[in-house]
Amino acid sequence: MIGIIGTGGHAKVILDIFQNSNRKQLFEFFTSSRSNIDPIFHAYAVYKDQQDILLQSHSRIKKWHVAIGNPLVRKSKIEFLQSYHRHVISAIHRQAILANDIHIGEGTSIMAGAVVNPSVHIGTGCIINTTVSLDHDCLIGEYVNIGPGSKLAGGVQVGSLTELGTGAIVIPNKTIGKKCIIAAGAVVVNNIPDGSIAMGVPAKVVAIRSP
Known part of the structure; x- marks a missing residue:
């Protein structure tokens, strides 16, 4: 299972990259706003992007990718995951x-x-x-x-x-x-x-x- 933080346009591209590598890969998404989410994400579980929710998901999510275009926000999210020794992967x-x-x-x-x-x-x-x-x-x-x-x-x-x-x-x-x-x-x-x-x-x- 890969956890992807973000549900914007960049996240769509990241999803496509991972799907092209492994069609059987499972995903869950985390977003700051669950309103107006692109229909492409309706096929997946989408959760609120909150620190406690991210940490609670560790039992099922072993790999993470932050799919957010804003570099400051991306930095904050990656550093949070790393601080709890979560496995952040490249796409x-x-x-x-x-x-x-x-x-x-x-x-x-x-x-x-x-x-x-x-x-x-x-x-x-x-x-x-x-x-x-x-x-x-x-x-x-x-x-x-x-x-x-x-x-x-x-x-x-x-x-x-x-x-x-x-x-x-x-x-x-x-x-x-x-x-x-x-x-x-x-x-x-x-x-x-x-x-x-x-x-x-x-x-x-x-x-x-x-x-």
Whole structure:
């Protein structure tokens, strides 16, 4: 049995990944709001996402995945599960292409068509979306979201809790700091400091986020 925290769009993708790997796998879902749940989840048991309920389910749920797009919320949920020694698993689509020597942190999801090349390190709780390309020696921090179709050239470093929008491009050996937002379609040709919001071609910092 796999327990999945989240019932939004990202959770639908995670469910599909696990089902493609094992059609006989059983699931239970946990959500912050049981109203307006997508019909796809009606076939499964759905419980309130409360700490006591999560802990009480340990006898039947041996594996967990947090399927929530917001990186801060995802971080909170994963760290809670880890603090009680729950087994947090990654979700990797069978059509992702992965080099042999990469590192993938607990609770990370890698979608269909993603390519992860040699010597890439991906931290805990990341989302590597559809058709993302991570070239050799990229270092991806914890709880990073990389949007669909983004391309990171070799040696790129991305700090924890940073989000890259759809189709972002980063040229080789550039560093993007922690807690940044890189807009969709941006082309990063310079290092981006912590907490920056950057957009455009080439990407320019337009604001600094509050700590």
